[in-house]
Amino acid sequence: MSLLLEDYQRLSGITGQMREAAVGGEWDRLIALEQECHRKVEEIKPRDVIPANPDERAQKLALLKKILADDADIRSRTENWMEQLQRIMQSPRSEQRLKQTYLANY
Numbered sequence: 537m538s539l540l541l542e543d544y545q546r547l548s549g550i551t552g553q554m555r556e557a558a559v560g561g562e563w564d565r566l567i568a569l570e571q572e573c574h575r576k577v578e579e580i581k582p583r584d585v586i587p588a589n590p591d592e593r594a595q596k597l598a599l600l601k602k603i604l605a606d607d608a609d610i611r612s613r614t615e616n617w618m619e620q621l622q623r624i625m626q627s628p629r630s631e632q633r634l635k636q637t638y639l640a641n642y
Contacts, residue, residue, distance in 0.1 A: 540583065541592055544599040547576050551606035558613040566610075 550573045557566040587593045 537595075538587065538592060540580070540585070540587070541595055541599070543576065543580050544596055544603075547573065547580065548599045548602050548606075550576060551603045551610075555606045555609050558610045561617070563617070566614075 550569055554566055554569045554573060557563075557569060587596055
C-alpha cells in the first residue's frame with residue numbers, strides 16, 4: 537500500500553473518531569480531533585495525486601466516500617447542537633444570567 541493511501545486511512549480514522557465524538561456530544565474532543573484532521577489534510581495536500589494503480593484508485597475513492605460521509609454526519613450533529621445553543625443564548629432569561637455572571641466576574 538502506498539504512503540498516500542496510508543495517510544488517507546489515518547485521515548479516515550480521525551474523521552471516524554470525530555463522528556463518534558459528535559455522536560457522544562464530546563465537543564472538546566471533537567475540536568481537538570478537528571485540529572488533528574486539519575493538520576493531516578495539510579500534510580497530504582502537497583503530494584495528493586490520483587493513483588496510477590486501479591486498485592489504489594478504488595481504495596482512495598472508498599476512503600474519500602467514508603470521510604465525506606463522516607463529515608456530513610458530523611455537520612448534521614453539530615448544526616443541531618449550534619441551533620440549540622443559539623436558542624438558549626437568545627432566550628431573555630439566559631441573556632440576563634450571562635450578564636449577571638459576566639458582571640460578577642469582572
